[in-house]
Amino acid sequence: MRPGTPAVASAAVTEPAEPPLIHASSLTKRFDDFTAVDGIDFEVRRGEAFGFLGANGAGKSSTMRMIGCVSERTDGELQVLGLDPRGHGTDIRGRIGVVPQEDNLDTELTVWDNLLIYGRYFDLPRDVIRRRAEELLEFAQLTERKHDRVDPLSGGMKRRLTIARALMNRPELILLDEPTTGLDPQARHLLWERLYQLKREGATLVLTTHYLDEAEQLCDRLVIMDRARIVAAGSPRALIDAHATREVVELRFATSDARDDAALALEQDAAGARVEALAERVLVYTDDTDHTMGRVDALITPPASVLVRRSTLEDVYLMITGRTLDE
Amino acid sequence: MTATRSGVLRVVEREAQIFKSLWRGPVILSFITPVMFLAGMGVGLGGMVDDGTGGSGAGASDLGGLDYLSFVTPGLLVASAMQVAAGESLWPVMAGKKWMRTYHAMVATPLDARHVFGGLIVWSGVRAAMSGAAFLLVAAILGGVPSPWAPLALLASVGCAMAVSSLVATFAVGQESDQSFAVLMRIGIIPLFLFSGTFFPVEQLPDAVEPFAAVSPLWHAAELARGATTGHIEALEVLLHSLALVGFFVVGWWWGTRRFTRELQT
Incomplete structure (x- = not known):
């Protein structure tokens, strides 16, 4: 991408x-x-x-x-x-x-x-x-x-x-x-x-x-x-x-270990077009939200919160530069 | 050239507007202070100096036959012009460049760095003329201005202010903080204030030091101003001292336009 x-x-x-x-x-x-x-x-x-x-x-x-x-x-x-x-x-x-x-x-x-x-x-x-x-x-x-x-x-x-x-x-x-x-x-x-x-x-x-x-x-x-x-x-x-998927699934985890494990698992499972682990959250970029949610449900440590939203410019920026704007 | 002139004028208008809204402080500093000096040194100390030499003794001949009040009046006039100019060209420049960034607002309009610099210099001249005129009036009432040519001393005062302003502002705009400003006042402006033929003739200085008076814009201005307030000066002296002041200004302008442009327009 x-x-x-x-x-x-x-x-x-x-x-x-x-x-x-x-x-x-x-x-x-x-x-x-x-x-x-x-x-x-x-x-x-x-x-x-x-x-x-x-x-x-x-x-x-x-x-x-x-x-x-x-x-x-x-x-x-x-x-x-x-x-x-x-x-x-x-x-x-x-x-x-x-x-x-x-x-x-x-x-x-x-x-x-x-x-x-x-x-x-x-x-x-x-x-x-x-x-x-x-x-x-x-x-x-x-x-x-x-x-x-x-x-x-x-x-x-x-x-x-x-x-x-x-x-x-x-x-x-x-x-x-x-x-x-x-x-x-x-x-x-x-x-x-x-x-x-x-x-x-x-x-x-x-x-x-x-x-x-x-x-x-x-x-x-x-x-x-x-x-x-x-x-x-x-x-x-x-x-x-052009640069982002239709939707983004945002996951938050109780601990950073759980976040890292989940990011790895979702990546291996091909849960979405791209998986991005940020400081506090994991973003899964997807054009097939149902598929992604299925993978999320299969996680060993479930996320503390799940948010499904439309892609924004912030995601475009992250996709292109690999960083968030406030970094 | 017309554009340059009107640009400089726009900057002067702004300075005048600021002055109008906070004139009390500057007026006290630039007028009351030299008048106090005049009263203390010209009248008080002068009375002692004149008495001690018996009016026509060695002291009076050192002062070119002048009583002390008449000697020190033109000195104080130009010295206060220098101080006003230095003050106007230090902290306000740092405010314009960095603290308030108002210079950056100016160069975003049709004005450019030369107008900012030129306006600042002209304004220093205006300030010197204003406080100088009031000062001369008081000095005349006290009896320190024997010649009817005295108003011409204001020209020397304005020239001094503009030369000093061009050099000091050039220094100031290159700085990143006002740390060095107090140092410049102490080791630059105050020695000039004291040793440029303002309070005593430069002939009183040690022989080795005396020639250095030539590099003091204040000395040239003091000689010119004294020529005007006393009516005694040679045409050649007027020419040379005037050229010296113009020379200081040209150096300041040449160097300063480059530095102002570099700081504001790169």
Whole structure:
């Protein structure tokens, strides 16, 4: 099941009529003797939400920094909004919105002043900035905190302000690097809602994440990055269909010995297409759940709990990279 | 070039906005402190110095015929400009680069590292002009500013601030923590503060040390400022000291744009 050669994004779907907003081929970033991004190819089309999924250090942020024209590529080709970041960095940056991994707001200033100052970086006239700032505060549900300093705001509010700020220049393309990392579940859902709204209004989103549920919820298409390369590409559904089985049987055991014995037995019994022993559970990937359950019932030490579920992106990631994302 | 200028201006606007929201602290540091020095050293100590030399004795001739208050006023003016500039170019740079990452927010917009660096330097100049003007006014009331050319001393003050800022910010942006900042203040800024012809003429320094005044931007600025507040300076001196300040700035700018770009845009 593990593919020998990485799939390539540009080969995935039919050619669109409109030129892509981002086009990358053999895109490479090296720092001295370390290769952060190793010859990746992908395209992002207008109006889609495109994701880079991968563990920390897979090369997602380096890719985003090249797209955002703050880091020059070492090799390969890159076009953003039809322009080459080499020589057009300023123009491109003026037309995109960037939500960085770590909030970089002016925390000693008010919410309002943060928007005002940021708008000025784009050389926008003050009355335009004020009008947009009012709208964006509504959008980010921060109108009531308008005159408050940023410092004491919650993590979710700061994130929403960072997103609002990134929209000041009405960007054609919005880059979000790990948009919900470090937020509690409630704040994450509120943020997702805001991102859905942007998507509905036709925005093009490019985001990185190491949360599979986030990738599954938000992305029309995504690529999985592992060790500086793209190892799979497609829609979440297509990736699951292509790389994972229909269902997964998750087993938990009282002891680690019982888990290891069971994993071995299930493997020998060919209980499923693949058996994966993780830290706390054994996963059996199967297209024939009845057969698998029969093998599970035959185990000498029965599992403490059994869960049958549909495959998710997490399984795709595990199948392809051999690791879970939080490892 | 127009884009560069407006970019620098955008960064200055941001600094001004931050200053507006927390001006009390900086104002106390950059204005009240030199005024206290002026009162303590210029008026208090100066009264003793002038009396001890009988006004026209050896001491007064060392000060070029000036009373001590008139001598120390321009020195304090540029010395406080240097301190303001150094302060603005150390911790705020670390905050922008690392603690708050606000510089990274700037370079994600049409601004780039040169604008961030340039804005910071210009802002140091603005701060020096603001606190310097207030300081000069107080000094004039106390009688430490004999010449009507005195407002030109602000130019020296701004030049000093910008030269110092370009060098200090270049140092700061290459650091990974503020550990070395206090050290730089103690072994760099304070010795310059004391020995650059601010409180006494550099001729008083040991002969072996005296030539080193030439590598102090503060000494050049102090000479220029003193020329303006007293009205006594040769045209050639104005030219040479001005060139020296410009030279410090050019070195700082050349080196700093590279370091800022490397830190923020790689």
